[in-house]
Amino acid sequence: SARMGLPALALLLAVGLLHTQASPSARSFQLDYERNCFLKDGVPFRYISGSIHYARVPRPAWRDRLLKMHMSGLSAVQVYVPWNYHEVLPGVYDFAGNRDVEAFLDLTAELGLLVILRPGPYICAEWEMGGLPAWLLWKPNIILRSSDPAYLAAVDSWLHVLLPKIKSRLYQHGGNIISVQVENEYGSYYACDYGYLRHLLGSFRALLGNEVLLFTTDSPSAEELRCGTLQGLYATIDFGPGSNVTEAFDAQRHVEPKGPLVNSEYYTGWLDYWGDAHASTSAAWVARGLEDMLQLGASVNMQYMFHGGTNFAYWSGADYKDQYKPVTTSYDYDAPLSEAGDPTEKLFAIRKVISKFQPLPVGPMPPATPKYAYGRVTLQKYADLLDVLDVLCPSGPIQSQFPLTFEAIKQAHGFVVYHTQLPRDIPDPATLDAPPHSICDRGYVMLQKKYQGTLERDRQIALHVTGRAGDALDVLLENMGRISFGANFSDFKGLLENISLDSDPLSNWLIYPLAIDTAVQQGWPHTAVPKSSSRGRTGPAFYTGTFETPGIAWDTFVKFPGWSKGQLWINGFNLGRYWTHRGPQQTLFVPGSVLHVGCSNNITVLELEGAPLTPVLLFIDQPLFNRTLRHST
16 A cells, blocks of 8 residues: 555655765665665655746746745756757757756756756657657658657657766766656557657666666556556656545556655646636645645655746647647746746745645745836837748748648748639639648638638638639648647648638649748848838738837736737747737736847737737736636636
8 A cells, every 4th residue: 555654754754854965976866665765865765846847938037936946845846858949950959048958957956956857758748749849740651659760760869969968967977867757648648659668768778877767657547557657667647636646646556566656747737728718726725735645755746837937939739639729828837936937825835835844945935026017019010921921931932733731841830821823713702611620720811912811720611702813812821839749649730731612622832931030030020121011900910119128127928909819029039929819818928038128129020810900019017818718627
């Protein structure tokens, strides 16, 4: 039984807290199968941890968030490494700036936090494609997360770059990484490929050595534990508040009869999907479940999440639950530390529980970051998107008889324009439609550069149009984020099949992969002469404006009154998607670190459907969600 020997284990853990740390030459972190606990430097040890995703937090805020986690009483943080965040193209790596994972890990060590590292290669995390690079899909028949040789070759190449950066930071080598997860909730994946797990185990051992503690994480489901575990990898489980703690740990005991009890993902909140209610979870409920686990002597990591952060740019993923469900830009998660890094009631409830089991750090909790309401900023329309294709696609279009996917033209994120012409006169409304599941994910339809409406994956797949032979038909396709969890995992983007006009397939396409971020980062459109436009306020168009800060650059939130859906950049930094029309998120978080003091801040908005009569943004000092959509779980 999971409950046997708990008084003795609690005493061992208390002794461990008082034990002085061993010399560096004797450092070890191991499993003790006799006393059902971890041993840190030979002394019984239990960690209380929280998750933070460095890729969702601007680098200037890393120290603030980690310090608050330390002062909450956590002894460790759990950290994912998103493969696609670093290997942007095959063999092209980016570990600079916000992507400097080594600097982040060094900061955790400086602040006295241990690290539980989850380097994938798959991480889920509601992150674009679960952390796997979209360029894997350049091989359309690849079988992800399996023994497919093409997939394993890419994985091995990545691990040979990443894991050597990790090895010197392992606890045994004087660092602070105490354990490393292999894959992630593999039992939930349809493949159940033990050969794949064995290959990963061999690679991790070869690159990190035999002393590092390797583990897996799966739900307490018997089937998922069957497919997600492997001898040589310590099996841990995940569950949230409201679960029967004893039953959940009994499931772990079926696969690990001895060793420490571990919940690697204790859910402090939940994510938001566009169009769904805003999720929240009771602080008292979370605290009660945490206390129940700690009373059993278990080690616990609070994920999803301790601090969530923001899905900047195009990094938000999606789920598939009977239909495609994209994740919001905000990754607040109703977590103990808010999206902006502010301590919440839930954090203090958790801190109080932790104080019953181990001493808290001496000193005050750092305060919430200062916010500023910069007020109202009026924007001007710069140009309709179709009028600036020469800037956004300087290499020109790709010609194809039939549409090509994003992956076929090697476009990972963002937007692609598909252009053709009407083959005949259409005096009466004709149906422009696409087969089910072939619009991935939203298509903004223009005829003669006039906006007709939007096609949307699993929702709206047909429009009615009229026109003349030779009229220009353009469809701007938006990738809303690749699926990050589940069996439907090879999530190709763009027009996956042909669009038809009254059942007749359209052909002779010009395909424009758009490099909007490249242009905006180089100063466009603020450095360009405005385009004249007479087509009104509907359809995809760029809007620009500027504002100045009053001598400070504090965090803020931007609201979009009357806007529909689009993308926001400030000073070239892509702050992510807004979708006020659908919600629940009504504001975007703007970190103070992206703002300029003493000079103008450039705003660029790509509105996709329709801007308000007076295009205005409001900078306020708090986030907003649709109150009518709030619910508690």
